Structure formats: structure tokens, C-alpha cells
């Protein structure tokens with residue numbers, strides 16, 4: 001459903017009575033759907049909650065409180081609706097091929113900042129998989145600070161990335177930087193990444209929303225958590241609920257790291273949204289020596305996984321050389337993640353299990 005006229009949009013949840021029947025629920029959902037309203041079911045252990053969003057005038061016409069099985073109606077007061085925990089009180093699990101992000105299992109996404117050659121990406125894919133990575137990353141359209149820096153292998157890189165994913169049995173993710181690159185990457189990538197620089201590029205957010213592909217949506221270096229969730233709503237209001245947030249560091253006065261990893265955003269997001277959240281310690285740190293500690297901290301704070309840059313020869317990487325881990329450094333991070341996972345009551349299979 002596309003939500004256009006903001007003033008007309010209304011969102012609420014219908015809390016069903018514990019003894020409501022399946023028929024009560026389907027009567028309500030079919031009535032609302034017939035009116036063109038967006039409906040989202042959350043089945044908790046005790047009761048079902050029906051999230052409703054759409055044209056306020058349509059909602060005004062339905063006597064919801066009188067319908068069978070309804071306990072109460074609660075309006076969603078947050079400016080973001082679909083992304084809010086009130087709209088969907090159960091955590092979302094986003095499926096990327098057979099990998100589930102946001103479930104009991106922590107998910108590691110790893111790979112180089114940029115795909116540089118066929119040999120490089122296939123080699124590193126095999127390495128990170130051995131340590132426990134489940135999704136392969138590789139930039140192919142690179143948004144670089146300078147126009148004179150390496151801009152990515154584009155479609156040639158996408159072919160190598162896809163091949164590396166197929167050879168190792170991992171889904172792949174790449175960053176898209178414009179509506180045009182969404183079209184090019186569509187047939188190659190299983191998940192799209194929206195980079196920090198495009199965090200408030202609303203046309204791009206709508207385009208990845210329309211693509212219906214899972215999206216890893218990074219926080220902008222200067223966006224507040226509320227702005228970030230509002231922008232996630234752009235993707236979701238196109239009907240694409242497969243959104244995973246990613247904390248990758250914000251701009252502060254501190255200069256000894258590239259950005260400051262806002263660890264607080266992880267529990268804050270968990271208190272406001274049902275969307276999974278990963279952390280990217282690589283771009284936050286800017287230096288490989290800090291990546292391991294930040295990874296531990298993010299998992300301890302409740303992140304659903306990590307995205308880490310890993311390169312076979314970081315010193316000679318064509319982008320982000322200072323922050324990429326070697327495969328053996330990545331292996332040590334995975335080993336610790338498996339230990340911390342037990343404390344935070346999550347699972348992580350270190351090694352290729």
C-alpha cells in the first residue's frame with residue numbers, strides 16, 4: 001500500500017480478546033482489506049493484535065469496537081507507524097533466502113568493502129563462511145567521499161559477487177546508490193544495502209521499498225533515531241516490511257575513530273521498533289584494531305548480528321583499507337560472538353556448522 005496524503009493517514013491497533021476466534025479475526029481483516037486498508041496480524045502467545053493503517057475516513061466508517069472478539073482499539077501515536085513496536089509488538093524476522101535475521105540466531109554478514117576481482121571475492125567468501133558468516137557482502141557501486149577514489153566494479157562486480165554467493169551457498173548483499181542501480185543490482189543481489197550517505201534519500205528508499213527485496217538500512221551519520229525510523233517508514237509504506245536496521249556510527253566531536261558507534265541506539269531501537277538491528281563496527285571504528293571490541297559490545301547490547309568488512313589483504317584494499325579485518329581476525333571475532341551469544345540468550349554457530 002502506498003501512503004500519500006499524510007494528513008489523511010491513520011494507524012491503530014485492534015487488541016483482540018484472549019478468547020476471540022479465528023472467525024472474529026478473519027471477519028475484521030476481510031472487512032478492512034475490502035476497504036483498501038493495510039492490515040497486519042501479530043499473533044502473541046495470549047492474544048492477537050491487528051495493526052491497521054490507511055485513509056482515516058475509511059476507518060471512521062467501520063464500527064470496529066462492535067465487532068466480535070474486539071477488546072480495545074489503541075491509536076499509534078508515533079509519527080512512524082509500520083516500523084513502531086506498538087503497531088507490531090512481536091519482533092520481525094527478515095528472511096534473506098534461507099537466512100533469518102531477527103530470530104534466535106545471530107547473523108554475521110561479512111566480506112570486503114568492495115568487490116575487486118573474481119578471485120578476491122570468491123576467496124574471501126570461502127574464508128568468512130568457515131568462521132560462521134551467513135551472508136556475503138561486497139560493494140559494487142561505491143559512494144566515495146572523493147570522485148577520484150575507486151568507484152566500484154559495478155555490473156562486473158555484481159557478477160563476481162553472485163558467483164561467490166552461489167559457490168559458497170550464501171545470499172549476497174550489495175549497496176545501491178540510485179534508482180538506476182536498484183534496477184541493475186536486482187537480478188544479482190539477494191538483499192540491498194542503503195548506505196549512510198543515502199539514509200534520507202527518500203526516492204531511493206521508495207525504490208527499494210517497491211523492489212520488495214530485503215533491505216539493510218544504515219543509519220545516517222547525523223540522523224536521530226526518530227528520523228531513522230521515519231525514513232524506514234518510506235521503505236515499509238511501499239509494502240516492503242523486510243527491513244533490517246544497521247547502526248554504523250554517527251558523527252560526534254571525537255576524531256580518534258572515524259565515527260562513534262552509538263551502542264545506545266541498539267536498546268533504544270528495540271524499545272521503539274520491531275525491526276531487527278545489526279551493527280557495523282567497521283565503518284564506525286575506521287580502524288581494524290577497534291573492530292573486535294565494538295563487535296563484542298554490540299552483541300552484548302542486543303544487536304541481532306553484525307556486518308563486518310573482511311579483506312584477504314587489507315593493506316592493499318581499494319577502499320576502506322584501514323578498517324578491514326583479515327579472515328583470521330574475523331575468525332577471532334566470531335569465536336567471541338559465540339561466547340557472548342550464550343550470555344544474551346542467542347545462538348551463534350562459530351565455524352562452518
Ligand code: PEP
Nearest residue numbers: 113195196197218248283
Ligand atoms: C560500506 O558498507 O562500504 C559503506 C560505504 O558503508 P556506510 O554507508 O556505512 O559508510
Ligand code: MN
Nearest residue numbers: 113309319320
Ligand atoms: Mn566500506
